[in-house]
Amino acid sequence: MSEATTQQVTASLPEGRYFFSGNEAVAEGALSAGCRFYGGYPITPSSEIMERMAARLPERGGVFIQMEDEIASIASVIGASWAGAKAMTATSGPGISLMQEGIGYAVFTETPCVIVDIQRAGPSTGQATKVGSGDIMQAKWGSHGDALPIALSPWSVQEMFDLTLQAFNLAERFRVPVYLMGEEATAHLREGIRVPERVEVVERNRGPGDPFGTDEPDGVPPMPAFGDGQKLLVTGSTHDRRGFRKTDDPETHRVLVERLHKKILNHAAEIIQMEAYHLEDARVGIVAYGFTARSALFAVNRLRKEGLPVGLLRLKTLWPFPYETVEALTGSLAHCLTFEMNMGQVSGEIQKVCRCPLSVTTQVNGTIISPLTIERKIREVLS
Amino acid sequence: MREIIQIRLAGFGGQGVVLAGMLLAAAGVKEGLEVANSNSYGAQARGSACKAEVVLGKRPIIFPHVLTSDILIAFSHEAYGLFLPDMAPEGTILYDPYHVSPGETGHAYVEVPATQTALDTFGTPQSANIVMLGALTELPETISGKSMTEAVRENSPRRFLEANLKALALGIALMKNRKGSD
Amino acid sequence: MTRALEGYIRPEITGTPFCPGCGHGSLMGTILRAIEDLGWDMDDMLFVSGIGCAGWIPSPHFNADTLHTLHGRAIAFATGAKLVNPDLRVMVIGGDGDLTSIGGNHLIHAARRNIDLTVICANNMIYGMTGGQAASTTPVGCFSSTTPQGNPYPPFDLCKLLEGAGARYVARFAITQPLELREAIKKALTLTGFTFVEAVSPCPTQFGRRNRIDQATGMIRYLQEHCLPKEEATGSEGPDKIITGEFVGA
Incomplete structure (x- = not known):
């Protein structure tokens, strides 16, 4: 293959x-x-x-x-x-x-x-x-x-x-x-x-092979290019493994949509990246991503110097979402905190699997979330 | 130098505040420091409030914005008043007396007549930002004049290079002369 | 039995989806005959189409690389492919609604940039696939499923639009003029730059039925009666006349 x-x-x-x-x-x-x-x-x-x-x-x-x-x-x-x-x-x-x-x-x-x-x-x-x-x-x-x-x-x-x-x-x-x-x-x-x-x-793998289907467990078919002489048939309609429209066939649609999910989800371990800071013995854990994770790490480091049991999980991959990691982590925490520059979009995903109380802080005023805001919230939870 | 130095530059759009922050950070890179440089400004290209921040560190900088400024460079009185509350108690304020009338706050104040120097030398206030950077290099525990000169040399368009280098030298000289007369 | 143009059609194809009396099958044959006349290898060609009846002319039928895209966007997809591989000979085929209404912005900008594409617009003056709604090309007064009192708005003159946008070659012929149409398509293909051919194509199912031209033969006759070579036009024709000919790059 x-x-x-x-x-x-x-x-x-x-x-x-x-x-x-x-x-x-x-x-x-x-x-x-x-x-x-x-x-x-x-x-x-x-x-x-x-x-x-x-x-x-x-x-x-x-x-x-x-x-x-x-x-x-x-x-x-x-x-x-x-x-x-x-x-x-x-x-x-x-x-x-x-x-x-x-x-x-x-x-x-x-x-x-x-x-x-x-x-x-x-x-x-x-x-x-x-x-x-x-x-x-x-x-x-x-x-x-x-x-x-x-x-x-x-x-x-x-x-x-x-x-x-x-x-x-x-x-x-x-x-x-x-x-x-x-x-x-x-x-x-x-x-x-x-x-x-x-x-x-x-x-990319340019083939040869059918460009829209594979029997391999990998689930990712080869992709020849225009001009390769493969007479490619590319369409946004439901298609079989060669590209022919099959818009009336329930099975073709199911197989295609499911494969498109599986080819990502079956490789989640290869795709998903994250970083853990001070989580080994943390009782309070923050889950954050992007710029906000820098504010969070700054706050966590400061509180760690005071001996407070806080840690941070930083998500580098948002989709596919690392539900399993979040579920396992929150099982060992007394409290989970999230901070987002939206009304709680990732927090909703965390809520699906969260095994401890979750505090969501949202800030939608066009400014970054300050480490001081995060520090204050952690102290509230710990008090 | 300390582990981390937080510097804020502020004025209004058109004064070259953003450029000055960028040059300062680029000079920090020359010194082998970790740097983080950010700006905020209104949507208008000219005339609105304008702020640049530079964090210099010996180790990777976790939070890249200024929380308390060790140094405030004030190009306007409005900016001076706005950012005074965020000053470290032992911090230093460089100000341009052409625009800023400082109060009694207990901070260290350094008067840098950058705009007047630029007007006297070039006939326009445009190089005041670079004069100010020259003055900054003469403060202890900041960027060396050599690194700043290199940064200005590498980041100036050719048509402004000569004037920028001269403005930088003038800023350095302003401070050296003052030290001599102290 | 060997069909005409056998090598130009994917072997799996056994028929077309076009309605009886639709002009698109005829246009399909005219396009392939133009390519055959030029002796071009289908492996060097990419056909890009959008959504609508005319989008099905190349896809899945043509035995070449075919890219069947989103409604209106075929020209933008084609632009990316052509710029990356200039050796590809890229033809975009679409309907009037697809190319000139939802995709109108892409059409004029590709013409302005003079991207080396050939665009064939099958103009049947109606939205066929979605059920006979008014298009940007429906003549004033004509009936459609969304203009039950008659269309109050004037249509685009597509050739004038493309001329204004800077196309390298602009022509209009009806499928009732197959020889002129074939020559125009050949010229469009061989010229470098953005070339545009409007192929007026009858839609008895959606346009004819609502405008008292029910029969396929009636639509053909309608086109024959209303098409007027530009050389014979005086400039004082009514809006029901379809002026044909080469308008730019003749």
């Missing part, structure tokens, strides 16, 4: 330390991953990604195009991916909303692509320049029907580079759209990052 392959390649920049904004780091992570196509539309606070790709992608033999809107952007990305290129777009909440039909098409046609969402305070135009984290559920449920894309949550400029690279690798490995769920606060943050000499990149 042929599979996606892993290779070591040189990064997009000479090895060394760089001072980058999060958005610049996303662009270099994408270039290092071998991105060859960017189609996008300007929107705050993501536009610096697009601007850097406009300058850098042609230098590296890729294609950049500014499309007429976000709907066209995701469509061009899917077309480019089927023509054989690693492809991406970047936008913010309003653009993600417009892209949802296309993202659903990418899920259903198993088109690898990377969608960077630099989240800002919504809904609607909201606070266009301010931070938010309100697109987590949209990434999972925004498109009609059942879809299971992958979503990653970076907390630093270094991770904007690292996780963008990983997003491409996961997309190519599993033939699925992968979201990088950035936040304005990290996108516009500037930090020193290390670019390694070589990075590990995944190259």
Whole structure:
């Protein structure tokens, strides 16, 4: 059986330390991953990604195009991916909303692509320049029907580079759209990052073989490109393993939708990443992600110096969601705390499996959650 | 240097506050420090309130924003008043007397006539931000003049490079002359 | 028995889904004959389509790479594929509602950028697949399932629209003019840049039935009577006339 392959390649920049904004780091992570196509539309606070790709992608033999809107952007990305290129777009909440039909098409046609969402305070135009984290559920449920894309949550400029690279690798490995769920606060943050000499990149399996079905337990079929002479038949309608429309056949639809879920869920252990801080003996545990996890770790470290039994679980992967880990963790805690720059989107997922009391703190005022807020909440719980 | 230094720069849009923060952070990278640099500003490109933050650390910086500033660089009186409450008690305030009239707060105050220097030298106030950075390098436990010069050299558009380097030198000289006369 | 154009149709295909009297089957044959005339290898071609009856012309029928996309978005998908692999010869086939209403923005912008695509718009002046609703191309006064009192709004002149948007080649012929249509498609395919052919195609099921042209032959006759070569047009024709010819890049 042929599979996606892993290779070591040189990064997009000479090895060394760089001072980058999060958005610049996303662009270099994408270039290092071998991105060859960017189609996008300007929107705050993501536009610096697009601007850097406009300058850098042609230098590296890729294609950049500014499309007429976000709907066209995701469509061009899917077309480019089927023509054989690693492809991406970047936008913010309003653009993600417009892209949802296309993202659903990418899920259903198993088109690898990377969608960077630099989240800002919504809904609607909201606070266009301010931070938010309100697109987590949209990434999972925004498109009609059942879809299971992958979503990653970076907390630093270094991770904007690292996780963008990983997003491409996961997309190519599993033939699925992968979201990088950035936040304005990290996108516009500037930090020193290390670019390694070589990075590990995944190259898709171009076949031969049926492009939309497999008997292998892996569940990920090969993906030839347009022009390979395979006479590909790609459609967003329910299709058999060769691509022929089977819109009247219940079994074909069931097999396809279930396989698209299983190919992700059966590899959850390979996909899901997280970090635990001081959880071994913690009685109070925080679950956080993205920028908020930095505030949380700062607060946890301060309280640990006072000898308080607090810890942090930081989620780097939001979809598929790590229900098992959260269930096991909360079984050993007296109290679980969450902090989110939305009305409790991830907290709802935690609630599904939480085995201890859960305190949810939400903040939707366009500012980051301060470590002082987190510290105060922990003290309340411990008192 | 201490483990962590938190610096806040504030004024209004168009004064080069964001650029000054970025150059300061870039100079920190030159010194091999961990840096985190963030900004906040209104949607308008010019004239609205504007703030930059730089956290310099010897070890990775967990929380990248300023919680209490060790140094406040005030480019406007409004910004000075706004961020005074977040000052560390032993903190230092660099202020431009052209825009700021400081009060009695118990902090260390350093007057830097950056705007007047820029006006006298270049005929415009535009380089005041760089003059201020030059002055900052003369404070103990901050960034060296050498690293700041390198950062300015690497990050200035060619047409502004000469003026920026001169403004930086003027800021350094302002402080050196003062030390000489103390 | 060997069918005409056998190699151009996927071997699994045994028929088309088009209604009796629909012009799309004829247009399908005209497109493939144009490609056969040019001697092009179908393995070098990519056909992109959206949603609607005309989206089914290439997919699944054509024996080449086919990308059947979302309603209105075919041109944007095609743009990405063409830019990544310029060796692909990319043709977009869609209906009037798909390409010029929901997808109108992509159409004019691809023309403006002069992306090297050939777009064939099968214009039947109605939404066929969804049940005969008014389109951006339905003539004033015509009946549809959403204009029971007659369409109050004037239609786009698609060729003028594309000319204004900067297309490299623009032509309009009805499927009742198969030889002219085939030549126009060949020209559109061979020219580099954004080329556009409007193929006026009868829809007796949805358009004809509501406008007292019930029979397939009636729709054919309607087109024959209303099409007027641009060389014969005086400029004072009524809005019911369909002016045909090459408008840009002749």
